Amino acid sequence: MKIDFNNCYFSFNKKDYLFFCDHFTIYSGEIIGVLGVNGAGKSTLFRCLTGDLTLSKGDIMINDNSIKSFNTKELSKIISILPQADYVNVDYEVLLLVLMGITPHLSLFERPSNEEIEKCYSFIDLVGLNSKVSARYSTLSTGERKLTAIAQTLYKDTEVNIFDEPTANLDIFNKVKIMRIIKKIVQERKKIFLISSHDPNEIINIADKIIYFQNKKINIIEKESFLDGSLLNNIFNTNVKIISDTPNNLSHIVFEY
Numbered sequence: 001m002k003i004d005f006n007n008c009y010f011s012f013n014k015k016d017y018l019f020f021c022d023h024f025t026i027y028s029g030e031i032i033g034v035l036g037v038n039g040a041g042k043s044t045l046f047r048c049l050t051g052d053l054t055l056s057k058g059d060i061m062i063n064d065n066s067i068k069s070f071n072t073k074e075l076s077k078i079i080s081i082l083p084q085a086d087y088v089n090v091d092y093e094v095l096l097l098v099l100m101g102i103t104p105h106l107s108l109f110e111r112p113s114n115e116e117i118e119k120c121y122s123f124i125d126l127v128g129l130n131s132k133v134s135a136r137y138s139t140l141s142t143g144e145r146k147l148t149a150i151a152q153t154l155y156k157d158t159e160v161n162i163f164d165e166p167t168a169n170l171d172i173f174n175k176v177k178i179m180r181i182i183k184k185i186v187q188e189r190k191k192i193f194l195i196s197s198h199d200p201n202e203i204i205n206i207a208d209k210i211i212y213f214q215n216k217k218i219n220i221i222e223k224e225s226f227l228d229g230s231l232l233n234n235i236f237n238t239n240v241k242i243i244s245d246t247p248n249n250l251s252h253i254v255f256e257y
Helices: 041-050 072-076 096-107 114-126 142-155 172-189 230-236
Strands: 002-009 024-027 031-035 057-062 079-082 160-164 192-196 209-214 218-224 242-246 248-253
Touching: 024 192, 024 209, 024 218, 031 041, 031 172, 041 160, 041 192, 072 079, 096 114, 096 142, 114 142, 142 160, 142 172, 172 192, 172 230, 209 230, 230 242
Parallel strands: 031 192, 031 209, 079 160, 160 192
Antiparallel strands: 002 024, 002 057, 209 218, 242 248
């Protein structure tokens, strides 16, 4: 699986571009961190990738096929998205909500098989909600609702996974757990993950490459090149320091207040 972004431009009003890019490609087995200030266009880029929005110019190619050649159902079998916002407006039980992730793969009156139901249970257990299987959505905490959405997105088992601020509302334990789950899935199954965050520390130690928005342009670089103090200062318009843990191949970005 590969996705090519070819001279992409997007505008809501056909006058002022929200963002643009030249050309870049992402491949199976890559975790792509997506960083940018508020309003830069991270979520909008994701919506263009899922077909929810249409580029003003340029094209996105999925395995050399234009995204314009796919209908909504076809795209939903290839790309799944975990949105920022709480999207559930029905008070279903956790099991049923996660099962809804398989909907794009079923015909109109088809029901999930026993095998699919068992698979659903495994993802609920994976995110740590096995004790909440029968709990209704209205009784869940904000963090538990986020974990339910993550389980549903992973259950869809698509080749491309977009996680828009996946760790929002999660405690430290669950943040680390979700990042470890993503890393394991990519290593074992060679999926593509695009993960956005306002905090670069959440993704610099898991991402292979970084997409960043600067002066309306979308750029992509290797993680090692991203860990440059002057570049980070320009992106976030604030002073930063980078602390490296060389023996463990880890880095930490400190923002000066």
